[in-house]
Amino acid sequence: KAGVTQTPRYLIKTRGQQVTLSCSPISGHRSVSWYQQTPGQGLQFLFEYFSETQRNKGNFPGRFSGRQFSNSRSEMNVSTLELGDSALYLCASSLAPGVYEQYFGPGTRLTVT
């Protein structure tokens, strides 16, 4: 089975711009979660999607949003980028919500200048 894929792998944006990141889960996995990894805060939960609906959201501002499509693929969007948004954004998939085993993609490294 192919693993979780994320595109693009690297991205450089300017402060104030917006960005969209994409994630394709493992085939058969219907739940997709997003995490932000920074050196200071570690790995932090952003949000989880299942059946095209956001089920939960972590403690992040409204500039961070996402969506899920009918084929379970997911995108996350960050608007009005700030320097502090520079991070590794990781997508994880699991069979369904409440299934604790999550499988991660390689991440998208976002640099905001």
Added chain:
Amino acid sequence: DQQVKQNSPSLSVQEGRISILNCDYTNSMFDYFLWYKKYPAEGPTFLISISSIKDKNEDGRFTVFLNKSAKHLSLHIVPSQPGDSAVYFCAAFNSGGGADGLTFGKGTHLIIQP
């Protein structure tokens, strides 16, 4: 407030010896615990998990121990191999908590010395 803590940012162990990575948690509602391994420029890779109804789970060279009364878990790697050098994250999950995702510790960088 950090609910999952890995107090050792790094750990150096000789090849062939036992590596012991520790993790403490504060939220008694966590009922599943996982260990992930991460290499630079890659996503975390799931290693092993344990349910709160167990106190030990073994998978090959990896064993996780859970002490619920102390809110402490540990990952034992025996014997340690050079390929084990990576950052190890402890994560916790509350299956009844509305699925706030996994709560991660900040990681321990394990270095296996030849």
